[in-house]
Amino acid sequence: MFDKKVRVTSNDEIGYTGDVINEMNEGLIERDFIKTTFGKYVSQEIRDEILAGRIPLDGEMKTVTVLFADLRNYTPMVEKTAPKEVVKLLNGYFKEMDEAIRSHHGLVLQYIGDEIEAVFGAPVYREDHPSLAVQAALEMEKRLRDFNKEVEGRGFPPLAHGIGIHTGEVVAANIGSPDRLSYTLVGDTVNLASRVQDLNKEMGTEILITEATRAGLRETFSPKALPAVRVKGKAQEIQIYTLEAHSAPLSHRGPAAL
Secondary structure (H helix, E strand, C coil): CCCCCCCCCCCCHHHHHHHHHHHHHHHHHHHHHHHHHHCCCCCHHHHHHHHCCCCCCCCEEEEEEEEEEEEECCHHHHHCCCHHHHHHHHHHHHHHHHHHHHCCCEEEEEEECCEEEEEECCCCCCCCHHHHHHHHHHHHHHHHHHHHHHHHHCCCCCCEEEEEEEEEEEEEEEEEECCEEEEEEECHHHHHHHHHHHHHHHHCCCEEEEHHHHHCCCCCCCCEECCCECCCCCCCCECEEECCCCCCCCCCCCCCCC
8 A cells, every 4th residue: 555655856845745755654664564474562672673674584593482372161152152252252361361471572473263372582582581481471370360350240151271381492484475474483392382281281280381491490480390291293201390370470561562
């Protein structure tokens, strides 16, 4: 829509207006690009880094922490609830989880049905990304408890979810068709984070982290070691830990939205 520049042929007031329009045009294009690639809401920090050209989008290897969250036992309620109510509940849940993630410098990459994929340490690198991911998970738990008061007040059963967190290397890049690119992570780290999230079902837990994430924690948490488990795609068993909601103090600081 805004892909044409105004031709400026003078330096008078009309020429100045043309310059302003061109600057507005470029700003709209940049803003649209950021929203299309990274979602509607990104922090000022991420926006500045993108526009300054300090975030390579053509592919880079990064060490990050990946978080997956998935609603539990949600399908039966969907089947007997009006579609508009289902959408309202999902949007309310996603809003709370997104704010918890962003308040700890995370970025929601995508929603897959009733699942969330988020990253900490990319596209802007932060050395304490394992701790940030764990803090976000703990805040997500608190926000879910608070949100459930509203859910139950509307006559629905409380929502429950599982969260899985893993730290490792990924390829981070703009990936997709030419007319639909999005910032995406590729690699075994993503797969393992998703599988760790799935383990919550059989372990009866709400938050699980891997040894790689635990080893990167810089703050005092209280992870509880669970028996090592075997997951699909891994020859060796992996060590996992669970975290309780009271494991660390929470912060509700949130970066400005774009």
